[in-house]
Amino acid sequence: MADDSQGSRDDVRRFRRNYRDEVDGAALYQAMADGEESPELARVYRRLGDVERRHAEFWAQRIRAAGSPAPPPRPSVRTRLLSGLARRFGAGLLVPTVARTERLGRNMYDDQPEAAATSMPSDERSHAFLLGEIRGGVPGSSLARLEGRHRTPGGNAVRAAVLGANDGLLSNLSLVTGVAGSGVLPGTAVLVTGLAGLLAGAFSMALGEWVSVQSSRELAERQLAIEADELAALPEEEAEELRLIYQARGLPEEEAYSLAKRLLDDPDNALDVMAREELGIDPDERGGNPWTAALTSFLLFSIGAIIPVLPFFWLDTRTGVLVSAIAGGLGLFALGAAASLFTGQGMWKSGLRQMVLGLLAAAVTFGVGRALGVAIG
Template identity: 40%
Template sequence: MDERNPPAGSDRGWADHRHRDVSGGWLRPTVFGAVDGLVTNASLIAGVGGVGVSAHTIVLTGLAGLVAGAFSMGTGEYISVTNQNELVQAEVAVEKRMHEQFPDAERAELAERFESYGADRQTAQRMSEAVSSDADKALQFHAREELGVDPDDLPSPLLAGSASLVAFSLGAVLPLLPYLLGVAWLWLAMLIAGVALLVGGMVVGRLTGRSLLRAGVRQLLLGALAVVVTFGVGQLIGISVA
């Protein structure tokens, strides 16, 4: 029998299935970085471009926003993941000391956990003894159950920071493209940003299994709100300065 195509009504289920990446190691900083870069620079360009400044000023503003934002996002993500990992490691160290000092209590706690999953008392105790016989596996199991993480599979701070920096840069350069190519049309920059937001939202919807159109339109509307508000602020400041 082909396990990839089980017969109808079979309770074996799909034997060879895959899950989406939910660890957040690279997906979260990449998505947030790209969207942040796109919305940030589109808003900056709308704010200064709507006042009627020169194309040179818009390019300088956009490039400054790109560089500053990319490094801010990259270092922020790196520090955030590093701190999170250090906190997890500290808690795992506490759990390790508890295993060394109170092994019986930890085994009893593990047995109670198995009972809460539906195992009878004797089965739960045997399972607890089996897991506890290997100190490393017992520690890993307790960390997963009590902390919700795998201490051997923590996200990489360097990967998260790099993904955020690169994604922000790519997102931020899109609304700046017309000006970099010598086409100083604000509406074209906003059109590119709008299309990118819509497509980006649909990609996220594809990754998360949500409605593509709903995810794309939601991201487009939120980005448009930021652009409109920044454009309005630019208009108010420009009028008051004039």
């Protein structure tokens, strides 16, 4: 009897976990539909959301059948934050994150007996495949408009922003605590050191980003020039390449060839299509604007780097380093929690891990600075 009771409790916990996952999925797809500019993709996201809602209701019924009340259909904090990002910045921002989540969960119902007689196992695999296709590119009449935006992993851009601010915060926190730990410099000197570290790091990050994006842009322009020459000299071979791409995505041979031929018969559209499909390049962006990338990198690094420096504007060295460590720890926690939106980890776990590791690094540099200060003094 005890075993049956324990099994029932375990089942209810599993039902509730499935229910929460489906509620979150439905809310996220609805938000992506709301933030999607393409009517075709918006309809796809709404259909996916409808399927997730049906799944949620299935698990709600199982919870009630087991004698427990079903939780309210309220999305998690993480899902609400991601939904806000999708509505504000567009669904493409979340496609990499959602595609990864669907891929990891594509077999989640395969060993759950309640789902065996339903379409849920195949639904989950279908969702994973579809999101993978959206992330990689959607063949069809609106191909040229959809391809570039969804080939660009917007979620990675946001993660890069979080990492940029984190680099600035952690490096400058370690710098000012190490200098302050030496005990040989007044608070004003620590402040100047921190500001110098901010500028040096920000300019270094900006220059590195400029070189990276400019190099990508030059490579893209070279590839586009080669592709334009091939289209002019070998149009049939290019149509065959495009047909093979669409066949690999699941289109029948005749339909794939017809679509490829129709797209390449338009001279104004042919290079755009081949650039997106064969090269994975958005001809409008060509790798991005190096000056925008450099300025963004400079600002993000500076935002993180100024946090541990601010206390030294008003406080002496001893008090300043303590307040700097507290402010830096809170900043690291916030950045770790922000990163968890895209990794799927718990916000508290990710934030605390980031804070502990960052403060440990600062403590080590403080200890090294103290040892050097004693040796020099």
